[in-house]
Amino acid sequence: MKDLVEKVTSGDVRAVARLIRDVDDGMPEVRDVLKALYPHTGKAYIIGITGAPGVGKSTLVDQMLAHLRKRGKTVGVLAVDPTSPFSGGAILGDRVRMQRHSMDPGVFIRSLATRGHFGGLTQSTRSAIDILDAMGKDVIVVETVGVGQDEVDVMRSAHTTVIVVVPGMGDDIQAIKAGILEVGDIFLINKSDREGTDKTLNELRLMIEMDQRKFDRGLWKPPILKVEAVFDKGVDDFLDEVDRHAEYLEQTAGGLKSRRSPDKVRQEMVDMIKARLVEEVLDKLTESGDFDRAVDAIVKGDLDPYSACENLVFPALGGLPADG
Amino acid sequence: MKRERRVRVMVAKPGLDGHDRGARIIARAYRDAGFEVVYTGLHQTPEEIVEAAIQEDVDMVGLSSLAGAHKYLFQTVLDLLREKNADDIVVCGGGIIPDDDIKTLKAAGVKEIFTPGTTMDEIVTWVRKNVTPRR
Numbered sequence: 024m025k026d027l028v029e030k031v032t033s034g035d036v037r038a039v040a041r042l043i044r045d046v047d048d049g050m051p052e053v054r055d056v057l058k059a060l061y062p063h064t065g066k067a068y069i070i071g072i073t074g075a076p077g078v079g080k081s082t083l084v085d086q087m088l089a090h091l092r093k094r095g096k097t098v099g100v101l102a103v104d105p106t107s108p109f110s111g112g113a114i115l116g117d118r119v120r121m122q123r124h125s126m127d128p129g130v131f132i133r134s135l136a137t138r139g140h141f142g143g144l145t146q147s148t149r150s151a152i153d154i155l156d157a158m159g160k161d162v163i164v165v166e167t168v169g170v171g172q173d174e175v176d177v178m179r180s181a182h183t184t185v186i187v188v189v190p191g192m193g194d195d196i197q198a199i200k201a202g203i204l205e206v207g208d209i210f211l212i213n214k215s216d217r218e219g220t221d222k223t224l225n226e227l228r229l230m231i232e233m234d235q236r237k238f239d240r241g242l243w244k245p246p247i248l249k250v251e252a253v254f255d256k257g258v259d260d261f262l263d264e265v266d267r268h269a270e271y272l273e274q275t276a277g278g279l280k281s282r283r284s285p286d287k288v289r290q291e292m293v294d295m296i297k298a299r300l301v302e303e304v305l306d307k308l309t310e311s312g313d314f315d316r317a318v319d320a321i322v323k324g325d326l327d328p329y330s331a332c333e334n335l336v337f338p339a340l341g342g343l344p345a346d347g
Numbered sequence: 348m349k350r351e352r353r354v355r356v357m358v359a360k361p362g363l364d365g366h367d368r369g370a371r372i373i374a375r376a377y378r379d380a381g382f383e384v385v386y387t388g389l390h391q392t393p394e395e396i397v398e399a400a401i402q403e404d405v406d407m408v409g410l411s412s413l414a415g416a417h418k419y420l421f422q423t424v425l426d427l428l429r430e431k432n433a434d435d436i437v438v439c440g441g442g443i444i445p446d447d448d449i450k451t452l453k454a455a456g457v458k459e460i461f462t463p464g465t466t467m468d469e470i471v472t473w474v475r476k477n478v479t480p481r482r
Contacts (some may be wrong), residue, residue, distance in 0.1 A: 037433065040404040041442035048480075049350045111353075117400065124403070125395045132402055136383050138353075199415035 028059045031157055036131065039158050043133055046150045046320060057150055065159040065279060067099070070265060071181030072166045073174060079213040080185045081120035083252040088124045090259050096162045097129040099146060100156035103167040103177075106136045113137075117166060131155060144173040146298050148182055149291070176294065178206045182282060183268045185209045185261075188227070190219035204230060207245050208268050211261060215249035218343050224249070243271050287334070304339045352480035354382040357405040359396045360389045361424065364414030369441065374410065374468040382474070393423035400428070400436055405438040407478040417444050418451065425456045437478050441465070 030038035045053045069274050070087075072080050085135060091098050102117035115134035117210055125129040135151065148165060155163050165181060167174040178184045186207040210227050212220055227247050238244040246264050252256035272281045281287075308314035320326035358374045360367050367389055368452055377384045385403045387396060392464055400408050408428075428434045441451065441461040449460045458477060461470055 032353075037401055040402050044355070044404040048352050051350065081460045106383075107378055111378045114374050114378045115383060115385045115403075115482040118385055118403075122387055122391065124394060124401065125398045134385050134403060136353075188471075 024056060024059065027056055028063075030049055031056075031061050031154060032062060032159065034158050035057045039131065039154055040133070042154055043135075044153050046154070047135065047138070048219065053150075057153060060153060060157040061169045064153045065156065065283065067152075067156040067160055068279065069152060069181040069183075069282065070162060070164045070268060071127040071178040071184040072164060072187060073168070073178055073188050074187030074213075075192070076168055080187055081117040081211060083187060083211070083250070083258065084117075084164055084166055085121045085124070086252050086255050086258040087262065088121060088130055089255075090262050091162055092127065092129055094262070096137070097160050098131075099160035099163040100130070101135055101151050101155070101163065101165045102132065102142070103135045103137060103144065103174075105164070105168060106138045111138075116177075129333045131160065145176040145180075148177050152180065175206060176290075179287065179290065180282065182272060182279070183195065183208045183265050183328075185211060185265075187211045188223060189214045190217045190223045192223075208243060208263050209261070210245055210247040212247065212249050213252050213259075216251055220249060230307050241275075243268065304336065307339050308335055354386070354407075354474070354478060354480055355403065355405045356382050356407040356409060356448060356474065356478070357385045357387065357396070357400050358409045358411065359387045359391055359399075360411050361391050361393055361396055362412065362414060362416045363390060364412055364416070365389055366413045367411070369413070370409075370411040372467070373411070376471055377474070378455070380471040380474070393427055393443055393467040396424055397427040397431060397433070398408050400413065401431060401433050405436060406480050407439065407474065410439070410440040411437065412440065412442040415443075417442060418448055421457055422455055435481065439473075439477075441470075 027038060027042070031042060042053065042056060051291065070083060074080050081102065084102070088098055100121065102115070102198060104113055104115045104117060106113045113136035118132055118134055121132055135148065135150065152163055152165065165177060167177055184206045186209070188210065190212060210231070212223055212227070224247055231247070233243055239319065245309060248257055248261050250261055252258060252266070259343060269278070272278050305314070313335055317331040321328050321331055355379055358370050358377070360370055370386070370427055374384045374386050375422070385399070385405060396408065396410070408424065412420060412426060417440065421438070425434070425438055428436055434456070437458050438456065439459045439461070440457050442464060443453070444460055452460060459473060
């Protein structure tokens, strides 16, 4: 294992690629590797990119790669695509837009499927971030489709979260309102040569300025930028804004360490405990057959699911609750 | 953690051939079979394909060629994989490929070649049988 840690920290591409696979496939032995890698993490700047399908996230990331490389940064990319709920398979196509960087040793691109296990995306993406961080990448870009709690949670582990929209999708902004507006540090209107850009800009501005009082107190006010990722218009300016946000974090929240603020660590621990508990308890119950017996009993009408859940969970945790 | 090895494959279009309908249909069939499929897009050099396959940690690379340069391109992919110590990754191919070339390519290490008329089911079944996620 010491050997593997050394390979990862020295940037061995194959070792890194295989370790991420092991994390994704849920191999229990990776836990010890992740523990040993953790002291080597905390040096990378994490940028999260999210937005509806088709807004141009992958094209944007491709242009970002070109500019970040020009700025002398090495970059890791984690591109998350949805798993088909029907077959369990996935087509991971984000790479198509970024393939021109595949021969650049300063770039590592990995496609991940959401797979859809409980809290799994958040866990495995965070671990993959840690691995690329330990590998020594200066910047890590995480790209997800902006729907669902898991994706929002992933975005929370970034230093700078970028929300990408396109003009003329009024309902799209409604959707953002409901969920991820709060986590956006920078808003990008991509394909801004299209009609409706100014309307979208105004709508976004209106929503952001509802929090004006916060900004008056000196909190970060998310800028809104127009870009045309395909033509590489505005992408360099956007990266300047990322730098400005990084500077803000440096002044107010400890810079790179802001990812490990008490609030964020607390949230990460809650997520990790939840995922681990569910896994351990379900494993135990499936192995003993208690889980299937409970399902049978409920199906037959002999038992209600509420009692079944209590009957299963408390013994698995080693006893009844204190107030039970 | 789920302790579940998912089959990961890459579908790649090497060379200057611009016909990717077949590759896309194959990618779709793989997805429907429950595999994770990384698609590289058109006009890839063997170097780009091999580097991507390693970064993505796929179990198989499927090469699609309809423009006649398969002998050079497939062979180069095999050589590069070997050079990078990654020849545990299975290579298969598909497209318009003459029988004589199939013999040569198979002898060189391409595990299977699928020619026009092969059904999706046959291909998926072959992958299930011949490509196992490592360990």
